[in-house]
Amino acid sequence: MASWEDNIRKVVPYVPGEQPKEKNIIKLNTNENPYGPSKRVLEKAVELENLKLYPDPAATELVDTIAAYHGLNSNQVFVGVGSDDVLAMAFLTFFNSGKKILFPDITYSFYDVWAELFNIPYETVAVDDNFRIKASDYYGENGGIIFPNPNAPTSIGESLSFVEDIVKNNKDVIVIVDEAYVDFGGETALPLIDKYDNLLVVRTYSKSRSMAGLRIGYAMGNDKLIKYLNDVKYSYNSYTMNLPSIILGKESMLDDEYFKETVRKVIDTREWFKAEIEKLGFSCPPSKANFLFITHNTLTAKEIFEKAKANKIYVRYFNKPRIDNYLRVTIGTREEMETFLSFLKTLV
Numbered sequence: 001m002a003s004w005e006d007n008i009r010k011v012v013p014y015v016p017g018e019q020p021k022e023k024n025i026i027k028l029n030t031n032e033n034p035y036g037p038s039k040r041v042l043e044k045a046v047e048l049e050n051l052k053l054y055p056d057p058a059a060t061e062l063v064d065t066i067a068a069y070h071g072l073n074s075n076q077v078f079v080g081v082g083s084d085d086v087l088a089m090a091f092l093t094f095f096n097s098g099k100k101i102l103f104p105d106i107t108y109s110f111y112d113v114w115a116e117l118f119n120i121p122y123e124t125v126a127v128d129d130n131f132r133i134k135a136s137d138y139y140g141e142n143g144g145i146i147f148p149n150p151n152a153p154t155s156i157g158e159s160l161s162f163v164e165d166i167v168k169n170n171k172d173v174i175v176i177v178d179e180a181y182v183d184f185g186g187e188t189a190l191p192l193i194d195k196y197d198n199l200l201v202v203r204t205y206s207k208s209r210s211m212a213g214l215r216i217g218y219a220m221g222n223d224k225l226i227k228y229l230n231d232v233k234y235s236y237n238s239y240t241m242n243l244p245s246i247i248l249g250k251e252s253m254l255d256d257e258y259f260k261e262t263v264r265k266v267i268d269t270r271e272w273f274k275a276e277i278e279k280l281g282f283s284c285p286p287s288k289a290n291f292l293f294i295t296h297n298t299l300t301a302k303e304i305f306e307k308a309k310a311n312k313i314y315v316r317y318f319n320k321p322r323i324d325n326y327l328r329v330t331i332g333t334r335e336e337m338e339t340f341l342s343f344l345k346t347l348v
């Protein structure tokens, strides 16, 4: 190894779910929303002008629209290139005490990657045998806390009082609640941001808003937290939000009817599909997300994963301790789920 290699920042990157090049597949592996964005968004997309200009570095139109949608002031909203960008910024901004930050052992697998990348010490806290997070495990001294609610890949949503319990027992550190899936039946911690200045709530356009390709995420918290996030952003790249994201992200928020209708369809399909697979010997925790975390009483997850893939159906398999006999199945359209169900019936 050349000596300059000693001083390279070496990281093990996050591995996203596969984006297959293959055509005519049923894609249930990365929690996208099958319905696509509102027509209003698509119509607006063809009208985009002014690509020659730098975008508004503050993404004011988008920030104002998101703030109005949630009944907040604009200085309580920070936007980024997907919630991954928002979360990475938040790690960089808030987790600097040198003490260990805490997150569950079964959770979004990007958290440990950011911690490693930014040299933030961390400790994972085991969820219980039913994959539930225990609030009291987070009472001890720490450098900050992050967890998704609903959690991924377990799909389990905890109550507002559960989140408040953790936030109020950790007033000296920042608690980040990653609400990537909250629109599918979870309970949001948003009402707590005025009460607790150490709480940051993070959302994404990628799942419920069906706009994963555009890359928009946002954080909500008190104006001080948002200012600190913006200071870091402007020290790194002033123009994280491109012009199409600002304009189309705003348009999506303005069509609430379409948003609610597609979210409702995903939830209805999820509940129907869950009942059907339970008849086949599958079980899964109650889901508050756009996916189910399923296991079978005789077939192994790996076997199902491989056979499904051979049949052009992609689901997510995690070769990791505790969850290697589970599959994370994104809820597609009713038709896609019917095809997957027929496949599972032939398998069982």
Ligand SMILES: *Cc1c(COP(=O)(O)O)cnc(C)c1O
Binding pocket: 031, 081, 082, 083, 084, 085, 108, 148, 152, 178, 180, 203, 204, 205, 206, 212, 216, 217
């Ligand atoms: C999908 C997901 C994200 C990232 O979403 P993007 O906005 O597409 O970057 C963050 N957190 C969790 C828990 C997710 O599942």
